[in-house]
Amino acid sequence: MRGNMKIQKRLWIALVTFGLFAIVFSTWIYNQSTSREKLSFDGTVTFEATQEVEGEIKTENMVLPEKFNGQRSLLFKTTHTAVEVLLDGEEIYQYGRDENAPKFLKSPGSCWHIVDLPENSAGKKLEVRILPVYSKYYGNEFSLSFGTRGDCILRILKDSFGISLISCGILFSGIVSLILYFSSMRKKNRAKSVGKNEILLNLGIFSLLIAIWSLQQCGFMQLLIPDGRTLYFVDLFSFLLFPVPFTFLLYDICKSKYRKGALYLAILFLLNMAVQVILQCAGIIDIFLMLPMTHILMLVTVVYTLMLIHYEAEKIENEAAREFKYPLYIIMVSGAAELALYYIRNFETTSIFLPLGTMGFIVSLIWIQVYRYYDQYVQKQKIAYLQKMANMDMLTEAMNRNAYENMIKYLDEQEIELRTTGVVLLDVDNLKEINDNFGHEKGDEALKLCYQCIRRAFKNEKNCFRIGGDEFAYVYHSEEKEQIPGCINVLERTLKETSRDLSYPLSISTGYAYYIPDTDIDFKDIVRRSDTMLYRQKRRKKVAKTTGTENTFSYMEKHPAEDIIDEVILHEKKYQDMPLDELCSMIDLISPTTDNYPYVIDFRTDYYYIAPQALERFCIPKNAFHKVMEYHRDFVYGPDYAKLKAEFDDLLSTERCTHNMEYRWMDLKKRPVWIKCKGHLIRDAKMKPLYMIGCINEIGGKQKADNVSGFLGETGFREYISNPVPTWKKGYLLRVGIDHFKEINEKFSMEYGDFILRETAACISSCMSEKQRVYKLMADEFLILDVSSDDTKEAGKLFIKIRESIDQFVEENDFEVMYTISGGSLALHSSENIEYSKVMKLTDFSLNEAKKRGRNRCYIFDEKDYSRFIRKGEITQELREATRNGFQGFVTFYQPVIEAKSGRLSGAESLMRFSSSKFGMVSPVEFIPILEETGLIIPVGRWMMKEAMEKCSQIRKVIPGFKVNINISQVQVSKSDVIIDIADEMEKVGLSPEAMNIELTESDLLEGDINTQHFLKELKRMGIKLALDDFGTGYSNFHYLSELDPEIIKIDRSFTSSAVADEKEYYLLKQFCRMIHNLGLKICIEGVENQEEWAKIQKLEPDFGQGFFWGRPCGYDEFVRQFIEKK
Secondary structure, three states, rough: HHHHHHHHHHHHHHHHHHHHHHHHHHHHHHOOOOOOOOOOOOOOOOOEEEEEEEEOOOEEEEOOOOOOOOOOOOEEEOOEEEEEEEOOEEEEEEOOOOOOOOOOOOOOEEEEEEEEOOOOOOOOOOEEEEEEEOOOOOOOOOOOOOHHHHHHHHHHHHOHHHHHHHHHHHHHHHHHHHHHHHHOOOOOOOOHHHOOOOOHHHHHHHHHHHHHHHHHOOOOHOOOEEEEEEHHHHHHHHHHHHHHHHHHHHEEEEEEEOHHHHHHHHHHHHHHHHHHHHHHHHHOOOOOOHHHHHHHHHHHHHHHHHHHHHHHHHHHHOOOHHHHHHHHEEEEEEHHHHHHHHHHOOOOOOOHHHHHHHHHHHHHHHHHHHHHHHHHHHHHHHHHHHHHHHOOOOOOOOHHHHHHHHHHHHHHHHHHHHOOOOOOEEEEEEEHHHHHHHOOHHHHHHHHHHHHHHHHHHHOHHEEEEOOOOOEEEEEEHHHHHHHHHHHHHHHHHHHHHHHHHOOOOEEEEEEEEEEOOOOHHHHHHHHHHHHHHHHHHHHHHHHOOOOOOOOOHHHOOHHHHHHHHHHHHHHHHHHHOOHHHHHHHHHHEEEEEEEOEEEEEEOOOOEOOOOHHOOOOOOOEEEEEEEHHHHHEEHHHHHHHHHHHHHHHHHHHHOOOOEEEEEEEEOOOOOOEEEEEEEEEOOOOEEEEEEEEEEOOOOOOOOOOOOOEEHHHHHHHHHHHOOOOOOOOOOEEEEOOOOHHHHHHHHHHHHHHHHHHHHHHHHHHHOOOOEEEEOOOOOOEEEEEEOOOOOHHHHHHHHHHHHHHHHHHHOOOOOOOOOEEEEEEEEEOOOOOOOOHHHHHHHHHHHHHOOOOOOOOOEEEEEHHHHHHHHHHHHHHHHHHHHOOOOOOOEEEEEEEEOOOOOOOEEEEEEEEEEEOOEEEEEHHHHHHHHOOOOOOHHHHHHHHHHHHHHHHOOOOOOOOOEEEEHHHHHHHOHHHHHHHHHHHHHHOOOOHEEEEEEEHHHHHOOHHHHHHHHHHHHHHHHHHEEEEEOOOOOHHHEEEEEEOOEEEEEHHHHOOOOOHHHHHHHHHHHHOOOOOOOOEEEEEEOOOOOHHHHHHOOOOOEOOOOOOOHHHHHHHHHHHOOOOO
């Protein structure tokens, strides 16, 4: 690649060299030529004329030469003047004195004149009389040329060629910009790029107007529209209008508040044109004479543009302004130069500066856009590369686990594609032995070679993923379904050929499955069946390894997978032929030595046999019986029977060899007991099930040890702590839990979760001393007992040590799963008061507190925290009782809301209060969060709403304009039909929407779920006003106000008190209030406590006030006495 670039660079240098040589050589040839014929487009002849001025009429006189008969046309140009042409005193041409022209039109415009002279004009006197329509204004410099009509037209084209070419370029650019704008308008993502679209539109219109103006100035437009007066207005209108799209363009580029000036300038330009047209049509003054007003506006625009662009680009670092800065400088300077030269020439003619500057402006923009697109292309390439790297395994260059998870997510979302999908799981055999015996470099080499073999066997490499250390997966679809067995055979042959020259064998176990309707719900179900097949093949290979095969590697080299399976089946024949009586005798022999329950099921005779001690624990009719599933119905817990039946049907209908299930049996007292039933199926040569032998162990209360972690279980801890131990004068308990363990199980599988439990147990064990004991509790928790120290700091140190050990494991595991632990410690002060249930309760509280406080930390038990926890539980119970008993203990208080200007009562906010029989009056800060956590806020809030509306209805009979503010919780909004409750209650009490305001806190509203959005829309539809409560305590982002669209903003007491005490806070609040009022919203200041505060707050011009200054919250009767009866 680099070599090709060098060659290309050298070719470019050669091309430039040859180009320079061609130019020099051609110039030399030109200078050597002695005779040449000059070709010219201009065939006209210019004659000198004598000029006379009589009054305001200027006359050009000349006598036509004797040799004039062959030249029949006269060419000249006038600007805003009438003209007469006389030959020997006889008028042969006039322009500008048409009787049918509108009376308000004075100027005949600017145009070229081609006057055909009669034959035999030689020697006659020619007079051209110029008649000004404006006092002493004769327009452009006068010149007379003669030639044929064709020569005259070519002369016009020649004189206007440069500006015409530039104008056509501008016209073309404008058309391209408009085409791009309208094409982008048709795209679906218009909303995302509306700013860029508007820039294209404005640039296109600006270019078209400039092009029309400059084409008219050079005279080219006269070839299309042969009427001077029409061209006069085309000229003026294009000149008056082109600044408007330019100001729009400037507005779209800039971002600061000062950009509004561009809109004001646009309005001024449009008003300027409207006034000038009206004055022109009224015959008061011509537009031409009012051009200085337009020129002044243009100069103001130039100065404003230069200052604004500099500010945007340098001060606020607007990227768009930086890109457009120099193009805008170009057009501004060229426009100013055009204007200055126009005045220097005394309004006679325009120049090339503005068209040239516009062309430079457009070319600069095109260059900027091309550069931007190139930069975007480079960025896209970088992103594509990074995405590729994110989805690629760096060792094998296969797609990695991340890409595999994305594929699973896509297939689960696309059910139609899932139905045509299958998966092959591939596991590299003996990778650990290769790493141990030959080194990790050889292990990496083996993985690379295995992936290359997989790529050769399975053609679509984009669907091949490395999903673990030695695991690969290949996702296929219906068109490949029949080819998969053949691909696996190709893989085995390829592996065999590849491993011939290696010092170690290459072998891969495979399992595959295809989607089965009514069986597979998602992709994981297909994977699960593939994994079962893979597991069976690996198991058979392991059996083959232990059955007379001296060297696994040499054996794997010499025998393909089919031979290994045959070997395993031959090996299992000795188990296939075992008689049932012998199996039952073996169970009787070993059952006294275990606390579990071995069993055997004979599928041939539908016979079940279990260890006799099971009769002492479960309500089994007998330990040996026929009709296995029918009898299981008697002792399997009812809800679990269907699940067990489905499991057995699956065992009989598939080729699975393992059974592993957790469900419940009934004990002798008919109580459900959790058990784990594991078994191994022995099948015949045709894979038909013969019998299953296995073991049942309890996983509920009776379990004394945990097999996954290797620690004693919760039962073992209960027995240990229940025995009096005299040495327990000191000590502590540390309860450790894995954070988000459920998510690990769901994301990586239960088997991986067990792996994490084992590794965590190993980390804990490595940190233990001889005096410490570890117990495995439920799910993901461990309990550590230390009786050698009662210093809780030691528990914290132990936790840190365990956490560091786990962090080291996570790092060594290549961060395949990142997890943390939390811990709660409890000091044991004396052995006499230690009770199992109390200890478990307190350690559970400690662990939960650690998780509530952020996880990945250790919490030391604190009696005050626990007391608060107990109090919260008791208050929760009392709230439940109060709700069940007709809301006894709940009462509605009312606090007045005052109109700020008049000081009159506007309404009241309804506030919930609760009185407990045990705790007395409970603070709302304490009991309302409990209501929300438990969901009791829904029925209690409904009761509160009913009370407030009924009382409001009564007060409105005395004060018709009275309004009640009702607080609504986010729980009510998201988990109940609170809008229906509001509508029903309003209808019952006959309350109008104007009589009520709904208050929600800003943090509640910004949850942004569908129910909240629906609630806000329905409030608007019903005409109920929304008050945003506690403003200043949450997000307080003014952007959210436009989204939430409340009618009232309530400033929180914490904000108010700070503002009263501190001048800076007061200034900040003042600015807040001003901005809120600018948005058209009303303000209610909360927390005003005295006259001094109110005097200061009044200067902020709030609409409403609320606080202790007017009245504390009180019951309805007291509120009526204080505020209603006084009226």
